[in-house]
Amino acid sequence: MDFADHSAYRVPTGRPFLLKELYSKLAGVGELIGQLPVPADPTEYEEIADSLYTLFNVARNLAPDRNSTGCHLHPKGAVDTEAPAGWGRCLLCNSHRRTGRPNVKAAPQAPRHNWAIPPPPYDHTVLAQTMQQINDLASEINYRSDDETFVHLADLTHAAFVIARELSRPRNTSGCIQHPGAPTDPAAPGGPQCLFCQGQARRQQTGPPTVAIRPSRPVPRYERRRLPRPPSPPSSG
DSSP states (O other): OOHHHHHHOOOOTTHHHHHHHHHHHHHHHHHHHHTOOSSOOGGGGHHHHHHHHHHHHHHHHHSOOOOSSOOSSOTTSOBOTTOOTTOOSBHHHHHHHHHHOTTOOOOSSOOOOSSOOOOSOOOHHHHHHHHHHHHHHHHHOOTTOOHHHHHHHHHHHHHHHHHHHHHTSOOOSSOOSSOTTOOEETTSTTSOEEHHHHHHHHHHHHOSOOOOOOOOOOOOOOOOOOOOOOOOOOOOO
16 A cells, blocks of 8 residues: 555544444453353343443444445335335335336345344354454454444344343243243153143144034013003992
8 A cells, every 4th residue: 555545544533432442342241251150040141141232332333334224315214124126125215116116016035134143043152152253353453444344343243142132031941942931731741841832733633623502592572461451430420
């Protein structure tokens, strides 16, 4: 790089302060994770999840703005969850396009999330590996790093936050993926099983319940009783 290009470069406003804050918070999160026993109680991950969310906010401010719509005209507008293939995610812009092309079919896939969400399973090992990637990337970042590097850092910190948030949830007591907090049947064949799943399997075997409709009783007829006529008074004469 020649001297002219070097002298023309200007550090973005706030980047030195944000980088200093990033290194400070990253060291604190690493210390919290290093003190955790394995396995740890879900409540012990709550403070780590909060610290990682704060770290993600710092990394997000270092990266270029990434909004939900991806539209420079409506960055805070509504997201079109049924956007046709090849269109953007801005509902306002797509509404204008639909006015002229009302027969365009919607795309089958919804738009992706703003920041990276890692696939399950979520455990302490995956969290430690993600934190190692964050530390390795943070050690190479400087004031002149490109925007893609800061975007990658924000994605990694958000992924670590998601993992810690899932680890802070209560453990699955029923052993069922669909109904983690459901009651269990301890006397079920093969060990305790989810009562909700047992009910679904029983309904699939027996089919929908049949309701016996009892015939209604006939409505009793109501006969109006005639009151006896009072005797006529005796005639005088």
